[in-house]
Every structure is written in structure tokens, then in C-alpha cells.
Amino acid sequence: MNYAFWIISAITLLGAFLAVTLRNLVHCVLSLILFFLGVAAHYFLLRADFLGAVQILIYIGAVAVLILFAIMLTRNVTGTEGPREVFGMKWWSGGVIAAAVAAFVLQAIKADSVTAATSTTQANSSVAEIGKALVADWVVPFEAMAVLLTAALIGAVVIALEEVMRRR
Amino acid sequence: MNITLGHYLALSTILFAVGLAGALTRRNAIIVLMAIEIMFNAAILNLVAFWHFKVFATLTAQMFAIFAVTIAAAESAVGLALVIAIYRHYRSVDVDEMKALKG
Numbered sequence: 001m002n003y004a005f006w007i008i009s010a011i012t013l014l015g016a017f018l019a020v021t022l023r024n025l026v027h028c029v030l031s032l033i034l035f036f037l038g039v040a041a042h043y044f045l046l047r048a049d050f051l052g053a054v055q056i057l058i059y060i061g062a063v064a065v066l067i068l069f070a071i072m073l074t075r076n077v078t079g080t081e082g083p084r085e086v087f088g089m090k091w092w093s094g095g096v097i098a099a100a101v102a103a104f105v106l107q108a109i110k111a112d113s114v115t116a117a118t119s120t121t122q123a124n125s126s127v128a129e130i131g132k133a134l135v136a137d138w139v140v141p142f143e144a145m146a147v148l149l150t151a152a153l154i155g156a157v158v159i160a161l162e163e164v165m166r167r168r
Numbered sequence: 169m170n171i172t173l174g175h176y177l178a179l180s181t182i183l184f185a186v187g188l189a190g191a192l193t194r195r196n197a198i199i200v201l202m203a204i205e206i207m208f209n210a211a212i213l214n215l216v217a218f219w220h221f222k223v224f225a226t227l228t229a230q231m232f233a234i235f236a237v238t239i240a241a242a243e244s245a246v247g248l249a250l251v252i253a254i255y256r257h258y259r260s261v262d263v264d265e266m267k268a269l270k271g
Binding site for chain 1: 170171172173174175176177178179181182183184185186187188189190191192193194195196198199201202203205206209212213216217219220221222223227230231233234235237238239240241242243244245246248249250251252253255261
């Protein structure tokens with residue numbers, strides 16, 4: 001468990017770091033896929049199998065492809081940016097804010113005692129168990145999520161089509 | 169040295185900070201959305217770690233994680249549609265140039 005944690009963490013961090021620093025947008029998305037894979041591996045390591053599968057299906061299968069399509073629809077297909085247009089004008093202030101947030105939260109984690117909990121033999125959560133919980137205790141949030149997804153999809157189509165409809 | 173809950177919390181804090189830095193510094197709106205996805209994933213990783221180390225004994229944390237993933241997917245669909253609509257209007261996805269509402 002120990003080596004796996006460090007290796008997967010290094011891969012995940014590398015993917016996240018490259019995703020926000022690389023110049024080529026398509027390379028950014030590929031690094032983001034690496035990051036999503038690392039998080040999915042962490043879920044498997046944490047014995048949350050269903051979430052790991054969901055992570056791969058939704059994030060790599062849907063979100064990453066969606067982002068690739070957005071890049072192809074908005075810029076040239078290769079997606080390369082010039083050296084001057086990668087970071088904003090006050091990029092250093094964003095870095096300082098992020099570093100301050102990280103330092104503050106890490107200090108809080110270090111100070112708290114709950115973080116010393118070590119790995120117990122957590123039982124694998126079966127998919128059947130999650131499915132039963134979804135239609136028993138969690139049925140109202142589940143249905144609300146269905147409405148939200150429908151609204152989001154219709155909203156996305158309406159927003160993306162707006163200009164075309166106005167032109168007619 | 170065993171892996172404790174603190175390791176996972178520290179990892180997701182650093183991932184969150186990387187995402188935050190990306191969202192605050194990058195100029196391309198699509199990359200900003202990607203950075204927001206990184207922050208979402210860091211938060212969800214936290215929930216799953218809490219579940220694994222039995223801070224929450226029931227399935228509640230996993231249910232929260234599943235709903236959070238669903239909301240993140242809906243958010244990215246709407247966000248990318250907005251980016252495409254903005255690109256049609258301004259011919260640019262640079263967040264520094266979107267200042268029509270600036271006072």
C-alpha cells in the first residue's frame with residue numbers, strides 16, 4: 001500500500017501540474033487525463049471500486065472528450081498558444097494566493113489529531129450495496145440529480161445554439 | 169511508515185492548490201475550467217479518504233462523492249457551452265479580454 005500511494009500520488013501531481021502549465025492545449029488535456037487516471041487509481045487503492053470506475057467513465061470518457069471538442073471548436077486544432085498568452089498579467093498574485101491557501105490548510109491538517117487514522121481493513125463497498133442505497137435512503141437526491149442533469153444538458157444546448165437561432 | 173488519513177488530506181490540499189493556481193493564472197477559459205475540475209477531484213478524493221479511514225462509518229461519503237461527480241459533469245457541460253458562446257461573440261477565449269461588465 002505504501003509504495004503504491006507514493007507512486008500514484010507522484011503521477012497524479014505530475015498530471016495536475018502539467019495540465020495547468022503546458023502551452024499546448026491538447027497536451028494540457030492529455031495531462032488532465034493522466035491526472036484523472038491517477039485519482040481513479042487512488043479510488044481503487046482506497047477500495048472504492050465503483051467510484052474508480054465512475055471516475056474513468058465520466059471524467060476520461062466524457063469530460064476530457066468534451067474539453068477536446070471545445071478546444072477544437074474555439075481555436076486552431078493544434079491548440080498551441082504563444083509565449084505571451086499562456087498566463088495572465090498578474091500571474092504571480094494567483095500563485096501567491098494558491099501557495100498561501102495550501103500552507104494554511106496543510107498547517108491545519110498537521111495540527112489536527114483525526115489525521116493520524118491509519119488504514120483499517122475497510123470492506124469493499126459492493127456495487128449492489130451502493131445501488132440499493134441509491135434507491136432507498138438516497139432516492140430524493142437521486143431524482144433531483146436526474147432533473148439537474150436534464151436541465152444542464154438542455155441549458156448547454158440552448159446556450160451553444162443561441163447565436164445560430166438569432167441569425168435565422 | 170504507514171499511510172494515514174493525513175497523507176491523503178495533504179495530497180488533496182496540494183492538488184487543490186495546483187488547481188487554484190491554474191484557475192487564477194491561466195488566460196484560456198478552457199484551461200480555467202480544467203483547473204476547476206482538478207479542484208473538484210481534490211475535494212472528492214478527500215471524501216473518499218474520510219470514508220476509507222472510517223471517519224464516516226456509513227456509505228454517506230461515497231454517496232456524496234457520486235453526487236459531486238455528477239454535478240461536476242453537468243457543470244463542465246454548461247461551462248464549455250458558455251465558453252463556446254463567448255467565443256462566438258468575442259472571437260476569443262481569453263479571460264483577460266472578457267471585461268464588458270468591468271466598472
